[in-house]
Amino acid sequence: MADDHIIDLRHVSKRFGDKTILDDINLYIRKGEFVTLLGPSGCGKTTTLRLISGFLAPDEGEILLDGKDISAIPPYKRPFNTVFQRYALFPHLDVYDNIAFGLKLQKVPQDEIEKRVKRVLKLVSMSDYEDRDVESLSGGQQQRVAIARALVNQPKILLLDEPLAALDLKMRKDMQIELKEMHKKLGITFIYVTHDQEEALTLSDTIVVMNEGKIQQIGTPIDIYNEPVNCFVADFIGESNILKGRMIRDRRVAFLKHEFDCVDEGFGEDVPVDVVVRPEDIYFTTDPAKCQFTATVKSCTFKGVHYEMFVDTDKGYELMIQDYDPYPVGSEVMLYIDPDDIQVMHKERTRNVFDGKMVDETHVEIMDGVFECLPQEGIAAGDPVRAVIRFEDVDLLDNQEDGVVAGEVHFLLYKGDHYHLTILTDEGYHIWVDTNDIWDKGDLVGVNIAPKDIKLEKRDEA
Amino acid sequence: MKRSHWSIPYVVFMAIFVVLPLVLILVYAFQDGNGHFTFSNITRFFSDSDALGTFAVSIEVAIENTLICILLGYPAAWILANRELNRSAVTIILFIMPMWINALMRTLATAELFNMLGITLGKGTLLFGMVYDYLPFMIYPIYNVLAKMDKSYAEAAQDLGATPWKVFWKVTVPLSMPGVSSGVLMVFMPTVSTFAISEFLTNNKIKLFGTIIQENINSSMWNYGAALALIMLIIIGVTSLFSDERKEAEGALI
Amino acid sequence: MKKFFAQAYLWLLLLLLYAPLVFIAIFSFTESKVLGNWTGFSTRLYANLFTGNMQGSSSLLAAVQNTLLIALAAAILSTLLGTVAAVGIHNLRGRSKQAVTFVNNIPMINPDVITGVSLFLLFVFLHFSQGFLTVILAHVTFGTPYVVLSVLPKLSQMNPNIYEAALDLGATPSQALRKVLIPQLKPGMISGFILAFTMSLDDFAVTFFTRGTIGLDTLSTFIYTDARKGGLTPELRPLMTLIFLLILVLLAVINLRQEKLKQLHKA
Numbered sequence: 001m002a003d004d005h006i007i008d009l010r011h012v013s014k015r016f017g018d019k020t021i022l023d024d025i026n027l028y029i030r031k032g033e034f035v036t037l038l039g040p041s042g043c044g045k046t047t048t049l050r051l052i053s054g055f056l057a058p059d060e061g062e063i064l065l066d067g068k069d070i071s072a073i074p075p076y077k078r079p080f081n082t083v084f085q086r087y088a089l090f091p092h093l094d095v096y097d098n099i100a101f102g103l104k105l106q107k108v109p110q111d112e113i114e115k116r117v118k119r120v121l122k123l124v125s126m127s128d129y130e131d132r133d134v135e136s137l138s139g140g141q142q143q144r145v146a147i148a149r150a151l152v153n154q155p156k157i158l159l160l161d162e163p164l165a166a167l168d169l170k171m172r173k174d175m176q177i178e179l180k181e182m183h184k185k186l187g188i189t190f191i192y193v194t195h196d197q198e199e200a201l202t203l204s205d206t207i208v209v210m211n212e213g214k215i216q217q218i219g220t221p222i223d224i225y226n227e228p229v230n231c232f233v234a235d236f237i238g239e240s241n242i243l244k245g246r247m248i249r250d251r252r253v254a255f256l257k258h259e260f261d262c263v264d265e266g267f268g269e270d271v272p273v274d275v276v277v278r279p280e281d282i283y284f285t286t287d288p289a290k291c292q293f294t295a296t297v298k299s300c301t302f303k304g305v306h307y308e309m310f311v312d313t314d315k316g317y318e319l320m321i322q323d324y325d326p327y328p329v330g331s332e333v334m335l336y337i338d339p340d341d342i343q344v345m346h347k348e349r350t351r352n353v354f355d356g357k358m359v360d361e362t363h364v365e366i367m368d369g370v371f372e373c374l375p376q377e378g379i380a381a382g383d384p385v386r387a388v389i390r391f392e393d394v395d396l397l398d399n400q401e402d403g404v405v406a407g408e409v410h411f412l413l414y415k416g417d418h419y420h421l422t423i424l425t426d427e428g429y430h431i432w433v434d435t436n437d438i439w440d441k442g443d444l445v446g447v448n449i450a451p452k453d454i455k456l457e458k459r460d461e462a
Numbered sequence: 463m464k465r466s467h468w469s470i471p472y473v474v475f476m477a478i479f480v481v482l483p484l485v486l487i488l489v490y491a492f493q494d495g496n497g498h499f500t501f502s503n504i505t506r507f508f509s510d511s512d513a514l515g516t517f518a519v520s521i522e523v524a525i526e527n528t529l530i531c532i533l534l535g536y537p538a539a540w541i542l543a544n545r546e547l548n549r550s551a552v553t554i555i556l557f558i559m560p561m562w563i564n565a566l567m568r569t570l571a572t573a574e575l576f577n578m579l580g581i582t583l584g585k586g587t588l589l590f591g592m593v594y595d596y597l598p599f600m601i602y603p604i605y606n607v608l609a610k611m612d613k614s615y616a617e618a619a620q621d622l623g624a625t626p627w628k629v630f631w632k633v634t635v636p637l638s639m640p641g642v643s644s645g646v647l648m649v650f651m652p653t654v655s656t657f658a659i660s661e662f663l664t665n666n667k668i669k670l671f672g673t674i675i676q677e678n679i680n681s682s683m684w685n686y687g688a689a690l691a692l693i694m695l696i697i698i699g700v701t702s703l704f705s706d707e708r709k710e711a712e713g714a715l716i
Numbered sequence: 717m718k719k720f721f722a723q724a725y726l727w728l729l730l731l732l733l734y735a736p737l738v739f740i741a742i743f744s745f746t747e748s749k750v751l752g753n754w755t756g757f758s759t760r761l762y763a764n765l766f767t768g769n770m771q772g773s774s775s776l777l778a779a780v781q782n783t784l785l786i787a788l789a790a791a792i793l794s795t796l797l798g799t800v801a802a803v804g805i806h807n808l809r810g811r812s813k814q815a816v817t818f819v820n821n822i823p824m825i826n827p828d829v830i831t832g833v834s835l836f837l838l839f840v841f842l843h844f845s846q847g848f849l850t851v852i853l854a855h856v857t858f859g860t861p862y863v864v865l866s867v868l869p870k871l872s873q874m875n876p877n878i879y880e881a882a883l884d885l886g887a888t889p890s891q892a893l894r895k896v897l898i899p900q901l902k903p904g905m906i907s908g909f910i911l912a913f914t915m916s917l918d919d920f921a922v923t924f925f926t927r928g929t930i931g932l933d934t935l936s937t938f939i940y941t942d943a944r945k946g947g948l949t950p951e952l953r954p955l956m957t958l959i960f961l962l963i964l965v966l967l968a969v970i971n972l973r974q975e976k977l978k979q980l981h982k983a
Binding site: 534 | 723831835841856935
């Protein structure tokens with residue numbers, strides 16, 4: 001372990017009932033760093049924060065502070081302080097007594113308390129508010145008091161749980177700047193939880209992107225934005241065009257049914273990949289020599305600084321492009337992408353694979369449902385099998401009752417010419433589906449698979 | 463220790479002082495004096511013309527009382543909740559206050575007033591006294607619902623072309639039904655079950671059902687008394703199926 | 717015009733509602749034994765009440781004392797039991813929460829006669845000799861649900877992070893309870909206490925069935941026996957008048973305080 005680590009999470013897992021909230025989290029945080037845990041709601045970011053603050057205990061793994069395990073230390077003895085979601089100011093105490101609460105418990109002398117409260121009120125620009133009733137303060141002012149109440153105890157780490165979520169946009173922007181300045185001035189470690197990617201990019205030294213209880217990527221804001229490691233990160237951070245592609249060889253990739261030069265190596269030859277191109281990285285040109293592909297402009301919307309356009313490419317893909325200049329709807333345009341701006345990612349999976357069991361000659365049980373399949377040679381009823389189903393072979397139905405298993409659309413990505421959906425079944429299985437139909441997140445669907453599309457092979461029972 | 467475990471002492475307390483006593487009513491109702499199982503207490507009620515008569519009178523008085531309370535109380539609640547017609551918090555307090563004064567005391571005061579005015583005590587004075595006792599319990603829940611009602615419902619109805627009269631009947635009244643039904647619960651059952659009050663108001667001429675229960679228990683006829691209590695419990699069960707808002711209304715007294 | 721009729725209706729109803737009370741109050745200022753017979757203005761009955769030198773039954777003062785003692789004891793016990801219970805119920809989930817709140821509502825829905833008779837049978841069944849203690853237990857039974865219902869909303873209004881915020885700032889769990897949780901619940905506990913206290917003062921039926929045969933009287937049971945004997949003890953008139961006034965003042969104070977709090981919040 002390096003000396004500059006203040007917090008280490010090692011193989012940390014947390015379950016509530018039979019639901020896994022955190023799955024083998026490994027993470028270290030350096031002294032003085034501004035680290036943001038970023039992800040959609042339910043991704044485990046707040047749970048991670050609560051494990052560090054001590055309000056929850058991990059089921060597995062350990063949490064180290066300066067190299068020492070702190071799992072036995074109750075929250076009130078840990079040298080951290082938290083700024084809570086919706087502040088959690090004590091409504092029966094005024095501003096001064098809220099801030100002095102921790103110091104009074106430590107039996108700090110009266111005049112010392114007064115000095116420190118004054119100092120920290122000045123830091124959050126709330127001098128002269130000492131005697132105010134906290135419920136009479138605006139959201140932004142309550143926020144400042146909450147920060148002051150945490151900072152006055154001089155914690156080693158300040159934990160912030162979506163502290164700006166309840167503020168309006170303008171206030172949020174101002175507070176972001178102030179938080180950043182406070183961090184610089186104080187030099188202590190900040191661990192910040194948010195679902196707002198822009199906030200994370202603005203504030204952080206390091207971003208930890210989380211989803212479904214797992215860490216997706218750790219990196220600087222620039223790394224995370226420019227080099228997302230998977231579709232989830234690419235989609236979650238900023239706008240992006242995510243496309244199905246194929247690595248032809250090192251530095252050469254095919255997507256949009258064209259070939260492009262790129263800078264990525266080491267994927268192997270003729271390997272399916274995902275490609276990310278940010279909308280601002282697709283350039284218009286009038287020079288036929290530079291043109292890599294053409295497209296028709298379908299829509300053009302002014303967004304303040306730039307124009308956002310949707311175009312249909314010559315080979316039938318839809319792309320989003322951002323540019324400072326507008327192009328009229330219906331016009332033919334020539335486009336190109338710099339090799340630097342093409343981010344190639346390993347495909348996490350290329351097809352659905354389920355372990356199951358033959359029920360009889362023409363039925364197989366997978367995902368706790370019994371699907372019809374073609375008669376299989378050499379596989380008897382009761383044999384354990386592995387079923388392989390291509391993404392495009394899964395049928396989704398409007399009525400949950402019509403499917404063999406029921407589920408809901410959990411996550412969806414547009415990949416230029418089709419949607420890639422993650423379906424979470426009622427029994428807790430994930431199925432990935434490629435479809436041209438339009439679904440929304442949260443739609444309830446029935447899942448069916450045609451018998452001919454279920455490829456089965458015998459499996460050794462481990 | 464989990465925080466939910468804090469409910470354990472109270473759960474134990476309620477098991478002994480709420481659930482067990484109700485079970486005992488059931489047990490005693492089906493026992494004879496020697497502790498043997500019997501239906502005779504129940505059958506006795508149906509052949510006891512005195513008890514049946516009292517029962518019928520009680521239900522009749524309760525229905526009349528409830529109706530009069532609604533007729534007098536609804537307009538009062540509506541006026542109290544209407545900002546344009548009544549701004550004073552004092553009138554509201556004055557309407558609530560009688561709920562806080564011992565019903566027996568108020569009843570005796572009423573009976574004495576009738577006596578002084580030379581009015582003969584009987585059915586009429588009984589109804590008057592009952593209305594007097596229970597009117598606040600009808601006004602308060604209706605007032606509560608009306609006062610909390612979102613004004614935009616009425617405005618939306620007007621916007622859609624309803625006259626003020628139509629707004630009242632098609633929007634205000636239906637939306638205030640929860641208040642009326644909790645008012646009914648707070649008036650109807652207590653009327654049936656009061657004892658002492660009816661005797662004082664009628665100079666012992668009219669007895670209500672509660673009195674019969676009390677008389678049997680007091681003369682050590684516990685089993686028959688328990689059977690009568692059980693019959694009343696069944697009626698309560700049936701009426702509270704229609705509304706469970708009495709608790710909310712009572713809980714919101716302060 | 718509309719407003720005039722509306723106000724006239726309200727005041728007419730109030731006049732009817734208060735006529736008996738006013739009647740009692742007026743005749744509390746005359747000495748006659750029989751109510752309704754004006755024998756000239758006098759404050760003797762009030763004086764008797766405080767000197768204890770009564771025209772009527774002198775056990776009235778003992779009854780008043782019992783009433784207050786029982787109400788105080790029952791309200792304190794209900795508040796303690798109900799507050800702890802509310803914290804527990806607030807943290808229960810699903811079926812068990814439903815079940816406990818359902819049973820909690822029973823004493824409020826049941827008519828007093830049923831509560832009284834059922835508790836009477838309980839004490840008979842347990843061979844528990846009836847007296848002060850059984851009356852207090854009975855009053856705790858119907859008083860606690862009101863405390864639970866007054867404290868529960870305070871718990872759900874409370875920011876769920878507040879307890880953790882106190883721990884986070886270095887308070888031990890017991891310090892967090894004393895310095896943060898209880899101050900938050902206090903308004904609910906006070907309302908609950910007042911409700912339980914007045915319910916107890918008000919009660920007649922439950923006391924009647926659970927007081928046993930040792931001659932324990934509260935104000936209600938005293939009035940009941942007194943009235944059945946024919947002719948109320950004259951000193952009851954000033955006593956009732958004083959109680960009316962006390963309750964009026966109490967209610968006004970509580971309501972005005974709430975109005976003030978509301979306005980503070982708006983500001």
